[in-house]
Amino acid sequence: MQFRDLKTQYKQNKSEIDSAIQEVLISSQFIGGKQVRELEQRLAEYVGVKHCISCANGTDALSLVLMAWGIKEGDAVFVPDFTFFSTGEVVSFNGATPVFVDVDEKTFNLDPEKLIRAIEKVSSEGILKPRAVIPVDLFGLPANYNQIENIANHYNLLVLEDGAQGFGGNINGKMACSFGDAATTSFFPAKPLGCYGDGGAIFTNDDKTAELLNSYKVHGKGYNKYDNVRIGVNSRLDSIQAAILQIKLKAFKEHELDGVNKAYQLYTKILKNIVQTPYIPEGYYSSFAQYTIKLESKEERDGLQEKLRENDIPSMIYYVKPMHRQQAFSNQIHKEEDFRVTNELCDTVLSLPMHPYLKEEEVEEVCSVIKEYMFKRKK
Template identity: 70%
Template structure:
């Protein structure tokens, strides 16, 4: 069966390098805080183009640590796109603050700056919550519209936390994802553009004070050393083995994987243009393609196509079948469904196809041939 995100081929391509890197950690027995962690942080900061990279246990905790450091809590409003993975809103509620969901742009899937400003103004007028931060998400690998977002944030004096869990490797006019806003985070979940072999995450910032504060928070609020605890923190570290794996995979990511996955994207677009709605990459933007997501005419057509693809051994995924404002965990916030027309539509018509740097031309042709056949063969959908 075809792989949706082929981690097996990636491993076999770099098996010797990865096995050697892991063996070095096993031989040293420095499983926590080994040299590979600090080396990886330096490499990541250099690649992204920021002063500081702080690794941690996962992408969700990366966002949590930043909100903790900023003092975000009860009575605060944090603006989050309505069409994204649950954790972006979850971390806001976990901090004690209130997520304010914002509809997204239909072309890019990312937070809509026009709706964002309206939501900020509405929140200020209601005077129930104090606007404090925006968490734009670089959905499916495409950076959000930071030029407009950062102008809005400056106007209303809000923090910007870039959720680059899916966007690592993308850029806007050469400025790389995870370098926008006041701070940024990413995830090293295995299926992400740059993934490890377990959980992992990182925080990026140019703010020296914020970086130092997060370094303390991530290790039980440590001061001079780990038994000098100056604040309440958490235990959130990236294991040395995961750092060793990521060092090997980062080199492959930079050397060829980004280029290769964009070749797959272009081939998909060439073959599917006029058949379905293909991903839109605005001028000056570059996506790392965590997912290749098409839009169908309606839910019936989407679900029918997904079922047919499965019959041919082709995996596909629906990201996301339920917008944030409809999640049961947030039902007490009583959102007006009419404010999320785009997110509601996208949840019924999107379908993500297999894409990864090791995908063959033959596989792309197979996927697109099935799509063409299915959609041409059933005119009723």
């Protein structure tokens, strides 16, 4: 059993993917070109924004937006404590300070009430200037943008949606990667829409931001790449990855999103009274980058993972260590009581096999092992 079955995905789309790659090889236009332009146009249309700017990876996507916004030393950027390292890393990389905020115990996404407290605390201390917030669409579920955007407007903060895991999700029909002042996603192979290497994209409706991003991502170019008007980076999506993504985007829209949500429904139907299953608020639609359950304790979680391993069933722990405990951020002083939910989640969550090609009998096999393990523990 595969945790994320990229082999079956390739087999089902093999002829189209091979043909798309071959077209690039024949043209020999490996950087830029029509494949990249067409992909950016199709992604912008799908998300429902004016501009899509592709780049080398999801981390660069976040960093490029902060560069375009002029985020710098002395600025505070608010980041959920329960997420992948890169969301906080890019803040420090641009010279600013990440301020970690605990998450909601039901959705695992940034908690709006705790965000307010964090902003007020930073403002009252007067050392850092609150500038932006980066909500993460964790495990495929969009963050609470209704409240977060209202809070950001009140405190004059920019909102950068980290949709690395959330591409394809929506809130009442408004697509993930269309929230805030700008949004990003990742095309890392295991993401909801993944390529065969690294890749990323930025989405925005702001013309000036888009112009700056297109400059920053190619060495700060002006009218061409040999006219350099600012210090930038080298962060381009190559044509082969763009060609692959066009084929995979078609499959993603036609059946893959439905596939992961059918797997979610079956998992939840079987497990809802056995373990804590993912919570999807009314009006929200998840792209299920992961299907993550929550156990009662670290001992129970670790024991279940071992039981699954004994039955050749893969599982993953996202995340074993909260952001505020990462060594890279050890210069910051934190109070553990400010991160109660995150600390608990790091000890109790477990992600199960999840992908569009998961068979019904495979879901039932996973659930059978979980039920057996949990019933034995409760005896």
